[in-house]
Amino acid sequence: MASRARIIPDPPPSYPPLPGWARLPATAEAIGDAGYFAGAALAALHPPACDEHPLGSLWRQRLALGCAAVVARQQGRPEGEAMLRDHWYLTPVGGDPGPAGRLLGAFRALGESRATRSEQWATRLPKLFELAADASLIVALEMAADHVRGPGDAVRAAATAALEFTRRRPDARPMAVWLADAVLAARLGWPAPLPLLANALRPADWRVLREGRAEAWTDACHLAYGRGAAAALDLHADLGRRTTQLLEVAPQLRGKDADTTISILIREDAMAAKTGRATSDRSSRRLFDRLVTLGGVRELTGRSTFRLYGL
Numbered sequence: 001m002a003s004r005a006r007i008i009p010d011p012p013p014s015y016p017p018l019p020g021w022a023r024l025p026a027t028a029e030a031i032g033d034a035g036y037f038a039g040a041a042l043a044a045l046h047p048p049a050c051d052e053h054p055l056g057s058l059w060r061q062r063l064a065l066g067c068a069a070v071v072a073r074q075q076g077r078p079e080g081e082a083m084l085r086d087h088w089y090l091t092p093v094g095g096d097p098g099p100a101g102r103l104l105g106a107f108r109a110l111g112e113s114r115a116t117r118s119e120q121w122a123t124r125l126p127k128l129f130e131l132a133a134d135a136s137l138i139v140a141l142e143m144a145a146d147h148v149r150g151p152g153d154a155v156r157a158a159a160t161a162a163l164e165f166t167r168r169r170p171d172a173r174p175m176a177v178w179l180a181d182a183v184l185a186a187r188l189g190w191p192a193p194l195p196l197l198a199n200a201l202r203p204a205d206w207r208v209l210r211e212g213r214a215e216a217w218t219d220a221c222h223l224a225y226g227r228g229a230a231a232a233l234d235l236h237a238d239l240g241r242r243t244t245q246l247l248e249v250a251p252q253l254r255g256k257d258a259d260t261t262i263s264i265l266i267r268e269d270a271m272a273a274k275t276g277r278a279t280s281d282r283s284s285r286r287l288f289d290r291l292v293t294l295g296g297v298r299e300l301t302g303r304s305t306f307r308l309y310g311l
Contacts, residue, residue: 018044024223034226038226042154044233049188074206077100087104099130115185125178156222157184161183162221199231200227200231205220205221253291258287261284269310297311
């Protein structure tokens, strides 16, 4: 009997790591060099940010998870990355993932191509962030949209958009940093934004944003994008290695839904063992157990039940 054709993605491309001279020092940070480090890191990040391999979706979801966890902490919420992931992936289809899950959903939406379509912000973002679409919010969003196009420093444009928005709507700082990433991506010509800023800001930077100190905030954003771009490039390299390992063990899998599962794992942050088109719960669990044994995926929760798997 002829073996069935395998339908799995190609391995992801790899990119050079960010050199040491382009990385911000771990100790003192020279404000005068902020633009230099941001530019170097974003230039290195540009090729993977523009690549269309399915891994880009998973990459953006992992970045969104980190940003949502930081914002949740800023709001005094207890949910970290693991709890946010649970809220998102263990909620039944059509169910409500709760406030924390909806916050994660807002930052996952930042990784979509339509996030840079500023003409849709007034209709989409109030719903994503659960804010009333009143006149002040609409005007603030229109002002942010003015920074999507134009010449000059993309990071300065992103920082200015977030600051102007916050001055008009100090109650919506999570939306402000979301907008900054969207403006940056639009200015750099990326097909979809990367959720970067929220996860790279230092605690003092949030205070600078709240106080509205323009130059200090712009410097903070340059430094944050330098840190965030370097971390995102490292994450992409790690996920690329994990994807390659998963694809190497894929030929050893015999389940009827094996190829579909592999494809989902490459583009989704996590996946639960569940019945597929041609498999039962039991066979799905066996498939994931096999993948863990082969080193293709990790179990992400540490639990014996309600498990989630991913790269």
